[in-house]
Amino acid sequence: MNNQNMNNITACTNESHEIAINITRKAFVGLARQGMLFHQGVLEGCDDALAAVLEGEKARICVALAPDADKNYIHLAVADWGCGMDLAALTNALQLGSAPLTNSRLNEHGYGLNNALACLSGGTGDWCIYTRSQPGPYYKVSGPFDLKMTVTEENNLQLPEGLNLQWPDPSTVIYVRVPMAIARTLQRQGNRKLSDLATLRLWLIEHLGVAYRGYLELNPVTLEPSAKIAVTVGQSSMLVPPIQVPMMMARTEKLEVELGGQIVPVIYVHGTLDKSKRDHLVLGGKSRYYYQGTQPTQGIDIRLGKRVIATAQLGEIWHKEDGTPISRHNSYNDFVGELILPE
Structure with a gap:
């Protein structure tokens, strides 16, 4: 157990612990102003869930949505069935800028988690985390952030009514009460009238299916995905499908590029946008983002x-002879592809 984290923990009773945090309320509100979009915050939670998967097991993640009594808010929970966190790991995860306790590229506790909690809650809203690393009580910590926070031990999850976590006995649950204005940012142009959670779910499934297609597609040997992601609205549940780049006349090239001073083999697939595939890309319906x-x-x-880490890259990769980035132009509208880097 990390000695620094032990120094940040004070036992209050058998059921509660006081932990020292290096984020003030004012700093947490500042994090919320960074402009992270709703789906980006959800992806942060899913990244941590994938980083926590137990060795030899397939990852299971549930993103649960439920209406709030106030129509200006929704309830969001991201649950996983991975290794969970003990008290020291939870304390570490809540420190701003802390290093993760695993070497997974997806684990960004200390920046990703805190940014997501700040942005999704609007900086001052309600959030809580339940986690456990073995069967028994959960450690629970609730926002907003302060220099001293209390972690309680809870035998049961106490979440808002309507949140369906799909599978029983999760190891970690991140809950946030999200302002509807933030939830609507998962659209490319925010529709102020969007309030239907079933429609919101379809937008979210598209984001998840693109970001995690490598986890969701079937392994050619086992014919099984390495992760399952369910998105629930009440008792209605949908599994996220892998969403591939819809292209025709595809060409595959194996290249070697220099990254960080090392020569790295990459696979570059490129072609022309297949509008017919695009129009049936998301659970049989058209992609919208x-x-x-x-x-x-x-x-x-x-x-x-x-993990897809960036989309719609053009000028970020290709430059003119004078070194300036290629500008976006309608002549490139049907240009699509995928550059796959080794993990």
């Missing part, structure tokens, strides 16, 4: 191992 044949969506995806 990615691969639209427009200037903002032209370009290629960049995938690190199984």
